Structures are given as C-alpha cells and as structure tokens.
Amino acid sequence: MKKLVLAVVTAAAVVAAALIPSGPPVQAASKGFGSAVSAVRQTAWQTNSSVNALAIAGNTVYAGGLFTRIRPPGAAKGVRESVRTYVAAFNKTTGAPTTFAPKLNGAVYSVATSPDGKWVVLGGDFTTVNGVKRSKIAMFSVATGQLAASWAPVVSARVKALAIYGNSVFLGGAFTKIGATVRNRLGAVTLSTGALLKWNPNADDDVYAVATSADGTRVFVGGPFETINSRDHYSLAMVNSTTGAALSMPAAALIPKPDWNCTTRVKVITTSANRVFVGNGGDGQGCYDGILAADSATGKVVWQSKCLGANEALKVIDGWLYKGSHAHDCSQDGSFGDGTGTHFLLTQSVANGKIGPWFPNTDADQNSTTKVGPLAFAGDSTGLWAGGDFLHVAGKPQQGLTRFSSAPGGAFPAVPKAPALTAGKAKVTLRFTDVYDVDNITLTYNVFRGNTRIGSYKYNSYYWDPRKSYTVTDTGVKSGQTVGYRIEVTDDRNTVKSSTASVKVH
Numbered sequence: 001m002k003k004l005v006l007a008v009v010t011a012a013a014v015v016a017a018a019l020i021p022s023g024p025p026v027q028a029a030s031k032g033f034g035s036a037v038s039a040v041r042q043t044a045w046q047t048n049s050s051v052n053a054l055a056i057a058g059n060t061v062y063a064g065g066l067f068t069r070i071r072p073p074g075a076a077k078g079v080r081e082s083v084r085t086y087v088a089a090f091n092k093t094t095g096a097p098t099t100f101a102p103k104l105n106g107a108v109y110s111v112a113t114s115p116d117g118k119w120v121v122l123g124g125d126f127t128t129v130n131g132v133k134r135s136k137i138a139m140f141s142v143a144t145g146q147l148a149a150s151w152a153p154v155v156s157a158r159v160k161a162l163a164i165y166g167n168s169v170f171l172g173g174a175f176t177k178i179g180a181t182v183r184n185r186l187g188a189v190t191l192s193t194g195a196l197l198k199w200n201p202n203a204d205d206d207v208y209a210v211a212t213s214a215d216g217t218r219v220f221v222g223g224p225f226e227t228i229n230s231r232d233h234y235s236l237a238m239v240n241s242t243t244g245a246a247l248s249m250p251a252a253a254l255i256p257k258p259d260w261n262c263t264t265r266v267k268v269i270t271t272s273a274n275r276v277f278v279g280n281g282g283d284g285q286g287c288y289d290g291i292l293a294a295d296s297a298t299g300k301v302v303w304q305s306k307c308l309g310a311n312e313a314l315k316v317i318d319g320w321l322y323k324g325s326h327a328h329d330c331s332q333d334g335s336f337g338d339g340t341g342t343h344f345l346l347t348q349s350v351a352n353g354k355i356g357p358w359f360p361n362t363d364a365d366q367n368s369t370t371k372v373g374p375l376a377f378a379g380d381s382t383g384l385w386a387g388g389d390f391l392h393v394a395g396k397p398q399q400g401l402t403r404f405s406s407a408p409g410g411a412f413p414a415v416p417k418a419p420a421l422t423a424g425k426a427k428v429t430l431r432f433t434d435v436y437d438v439d440n441i442t443l444t445y446n447v448f449r450g451n452t453r454i455g456s457y458k459y460n461s462y463y464w465d466p467r468k469s470y471t472v473t474d475t476g477v478k479s480g481q482t483v484g485y486r487i488e489v490t491d492d493r494n495t496v497k498s499s500t501a502s503v504k505v506h
Contacts, residue, residue: 032410032493033439034357035347036318037384039404039411040439041360041393043073044095044385047088047400048081050368051387054378055120057113057142059092060100061378061385062120064108066369067400070097077399087111087122089145092382095403100145103130104138112162112169114191118142121169123159136175139194151194154179155187161210163219165241167191170199170219172207186210186221186244201237201244202229209269211276213296217241220276220296222266235266236278236292238299249299251292255280262287271296272316275350279323281310291323293353303353306332309342315377315384317406320347320356322384324374326364330355340464344373345386357441359463360404362390382406394438412494413437416487419447421503427475428503432487434470435496436463446488447472481505 033039047067055062069081070088073095082097086108089100106126113120121139129138129147136155139148161172170188171178178187178196185207188199205225212219219241221228228237228246234257238249256264264282271277278292289310293302313324323346331337335355347358364373368389375388383405393402414435422429430447437443441462447455454474461468477483484502488495 030493031408032491034441035320035439037404037406038409038439039358039360040409041398042095042403042405044401044403045073045090045097046071046398048077049400050370050375050389051400052109052375053111054376054385054387055111055113056092056378056380057117057120060098060142061090061092062111063088063387063401064111064122064124065387066107086126102147109158109160110162112164114164119191121162121164123162123171123173125158153189153194160208163210163212164191165212165216168197170210170212172210172221174206185225199244201239201246208267211269211271212241213271214273218296220269222269222278224265247299251294251299251301254292254301254304256288264288268311268314270314270316275302277314277321279311279314291353305348305353310372312372312375313377315379316350317379317384318381319350321350322347322377324377324386324388326372336464357439359438360394362388363392365389365391410491410494411438413443413489413491413496415496416489416498418499418501419485419487421485421501423503423506425506426477426479427473428477428483428505430472430474430485431469434459434461434468435489436461437491438463440491444490448486448488449474449483477505479505
C-alpha cells in the first residue's frame, strides 16, 4: 500500500546543511563519529590548577602549567593527590601518570618535544630544577626523565612559547637577553648543546606563540608586538628560520591594527603540512577573535573564520582543526549567534574553516588567573589531549586536563521523544522532533510501525539549534486498526529508540 511522506524542515536545517564542511563526509561511518576524534571524554587524571602547555613524545604526554598536584579521575580537589610541581607526564594510551616528577620553583608556560622524541624542553618562569639553576628553560631526557646536565641556556624572563626543528630550539616570550646577548622576545639555541644561535627577529613586545613550517624553513611568531626587526609586522610574522629576516605574509594584513575600540593579538599558532593556522584574541566588543589559515610557503590566506571568543589552543588531526576558545558568536561564519552559550571546544574543517561535528564542552574556572577554559592541546591520530583552567568536562567534574580518543565508539544521539500521532481515515500522521549528537551533524531517523520500517530520513542538526519537527503520513494502515509507532535515531554505529505511541485508525 502507498505511504506518503512529508518532511517539514525549518530554515535552521537549511543553514545546518550549508555548514557541513566539504571533503570527507561528516556523517559517521563505522567509527560512530564524524571528525577525527570522539566527543566522549576518556579517563584522565586531574590537576589542582591550570594546564598551560601540552606536548607528546612517543607514548608520553607532557603537561606544564600552574598546578602543583595531580589526582585520579573522579577524585575531589585535595583528595588522593600526588605532588607534581608545575610539570607532569602521562601515559598517552592509558592516561595514567608516569614517575616523571622534577621539582621546579616556578610555573611552566611552554612545552616542546624534539622531532626524534628523545628530548622534552620546558619554558616558563622557574629558576631552579631539582635544586639546580635553570633560568626559564630546561631540557630532559624522555627515556630517563633526567635533567640534561650540560644544557643550560640563561634566559632573562619568561619563555612563553617553544618550537623545535632539527637542531634548533626557537624561543618566544618576555625576555630581552639570552645569556649576555640581547635577544628581544625571540631567540634560538641549539638542541644539542644549548648554544645561542644568530637567529634574532627582534620583536618590540612579548611573543605568545611560535611554530615552524613542516619543512623547517619558516618560523611563525605571534603576540602583541608591532614590529619585527624594526619593521611593521603587527602581531603576526613569518620569518626565515636561519636568518630571522621577516618574510612577506599577505594573510597578516587581515589582522586589524589597534584602535580605540579594539586591540587584538595572536595567541596561538599551529602548522600542518603546507598550512599555518593562526588564532587571535581581542579586547573590546566585537573585536577580532578569528582564525586565519594561510599557505605556509607564500603566506597567502586560504580561509578566515570570524567567530567571536578568543582562541587559546589549536591542533590539526586528520583534516580537522580542533580549537579551544570561548566562542560565543559565530554568526559571521553562518553558524551560532550570541545567546547559545560559550562553546569552549569545537572543530573546523582544515579545507574551509566551517564548523564540524565535535561538540564536547568545558567550563572556565572563574577563580583562576586566566578564566578562559581550554588553554593547550596536544594530539595525533590516536586522540586529542586538552589542558586549561576548566573544572568540568561534558558537565562532569574534571579539572585541568582531559582527553578524547579516535577509537571507534562515539557519543550516542539523544533519545527522541515518542512521535505525536493523529489518526485519519485509513491513515496516521506522525510528528516527531529531531535530536542532536555531540560528535555528528547528520543523523538518520528511521520510522517504525510495529516492527516494520516505513521510512528513513537523514537530517542535519547542531545541539544549539532550536529543535525541528518533521511530519510523516502513513497510508499503509486500515480503518479500525490500532497501530504503534516509534522513532529510531542512528549515527550509523550507535542507535537510540523512542518509546512507542499507539493510536486507533479511523
């Protein structure tokens, strides 16, 4: 018998469809989620204060920050704590802490690991490590956890950013000298000995972010500076990794210079393949908080996102740019507007910057020094680690550190309500409401009469959207018959079912 199906879709559904990134489908296949990692948080230890920096070497994740204690998953602050003074290390697979526990006397703001995975370098405010003098920077063996005895550059003030390529360790921060030599906020030393290199871009104000291109020929630097080598390069510059000379970077022109209404500065930079991704944070209502994606060789812009809410952390994994920010208004990008809350964790397509299917969330500790939520990312094809000043992840207590896996599974869609039924003459009209899934955009809605599927439909939804209703008319029934209907929703791996609603056909 005939079945007439009518789907009523609101304007919000049209917008949602337009936001789905080009490239690989965002609807889940067998893994159950649409981006590179699931939105389901994995078991992780916690910290008693902010995590400022993360880096990975082999199967070890290093975390640096303001914390002085770590504690097990689920434990309340002050319970079952272990001492870790400003730095800790964790098994990447299990999330458990390692025995790495050097004693620093000041905070860590940057962590970098060598490409060969043998060394980890810390930068920050500290002046001693295990009672030994180390001025704002120190290096450790990944294999033994021991402080590198003869590697001891002397940096005059905070090291806020680190990047390593080959035998070069690039530093950014608030310092004006390395050793006895002037190095204004940018400098480099050798990985092998700590000797000062000639690299000297000479920034006129602090540097917050440093990253190298994939081939090591370029170094990208960001912060509140206005000049590099006395030439105008506001907040972002691409410099030669050997000479320190600033190179042309057309994309930097998209960052507005300060005026009475807005001061914005680069806060985070990451690179992947032939792209560089630059995240800003601004002061002032509507001030630029966007992300630029540029070609890392030419410096030309590839795309720009103009979400409002400062960016603090960026990481590319398998075609997705994960960002930690306090995004609250992405209406300029055709997405959510003000009033939908703060979206601390999001992902965007590397190809075009459009928001993809990953919506866990954190909060921000309003008693912390930063009060912004996520501050640092590290990850690879196995998953993503996030650190910051948050106290909750996905609405559950979890302080300072969390992680997400690429292993199949993913979040389940929300359970749909039973359909509303209206009986007619030899027909039944069903009205059902969509649901959302925190790591998928596209969901399949299967409509069942008893055990018979009478329709299957794919709809797009974001959790911040108003819920949309759809209508289906079933003419495959007979007058006088009592029939029951339910809705099953699937992300192609995880399926949820509504309760059954019944009606007698006229």
